[in-house]
Amino acid sequence: MYRIPKQYRDLRRHIFFTDLRRICLFVLWIAIFVASAIFYNYNHQTYADDRRIVGWRLVALIVFAVVTGFFLFRLWKFFTDRTYSGTIEFAGLTHTYTQSDEPYGFKPMSYAERTNTKLTVITKKQKKRRLRFEQKIGSYWYYADGQRIVHFHGCPYPINLDPTAPHGYICVACGRMHDRYIDECEYCYLSLIDPKVLAEEE
Numbered sequence: 001m002y003r004i005p006k007q008y009r010d011l012r013r014h015i016f017f018t019d020l021r022r023i024c025l026f027v028l029w030i031a032i033f034v035a036s037a038i039f040y041n042y043n044h045q046t047y048a049d050d051r052r053i054v055g056w057r058l059v060a061l062i063v064f065a066v067v068t069g070f071f072l073f074r075l076w077k078f079f080t081d082r083t084y085s086g087t088i089e090f091a092g093l094t095h096t097y098t099q100s101d102e103p104y105g106f107k108p109m110s111y112a113e114r115t116n117t118k119l120t121v122i123t124k125k126q127k128k129r130r131l132r133f134e135q136k137i138g139s140y141w142y143y144a145d146g147q148r149i150v151h152f153h154g155c156p157y158p159i160n161l162d163p164t165a166p167h168g169y170i171c172v173a174c175g176r177m178h179d180r181y182i183d184e185c186e187y188c189y190l191s192l193i194d195p196k197v198l199a200e201e202e
């Protein structure tokens with residue numbers, strides 16, 4: 001099983017705090033709903049129970065908070081975004097549109113097109129996984145069918161471990177490519193993972 005090697009402590013910390021922030025926001029979200037219910041009930045003490053947030057109404061409110069919070073703070077990532085290694089079955093492209101201040105081409109005003117890399121990966125346990133992430137300069141040639149990659153939980157960009165992989169170092173957090181190995185990414189300042197270190201750990 002792969003893990004982010006110990007020497008890239010800042011990267012581990014970055015993922016840990018991103019996860020922690022997600023959980024804290026989720027808990028806070030639910031707490032706001034519960035606090036509002038308590039506040040409402042406190043201010044309407046003379047009301048009959050069917051006009052206060054008690055019993056099934058309180059349960060429904062909490063369920064609503066949990067379900068919306070689960071999607072709002074992307075808690076599903078804890079279940080779907082696992083660390084794994086596998087072989088790329090298919091590497092392709094998709095497009096998405098995001099709002100932009102600088103419209104161009106024939107697209108509707110104020111929308112910009114983004115190109116995403118789409119990977120279908122077969123893991124060692126023969127499970128099919130899909131990854132999609134925005135393309136950054138230099139990363140379009142980095143992935144190809146049949147190559148072996150490692151994807152880390154919390155990092156959108158997988159590392160190519162294949163002997164036939166094109167030369168280059170990708171930042172797992174922001175996706176920028178680097179021609180030569182340097183300690184930290186020039187854009188987000190997080191550690192660059194050297195594929196050699198991963199191969200040694202294996």
Ligand SMILES: [Zn+2]
Nearest residue numbers: 171174185188
């Ligand atoms: Zn980076």
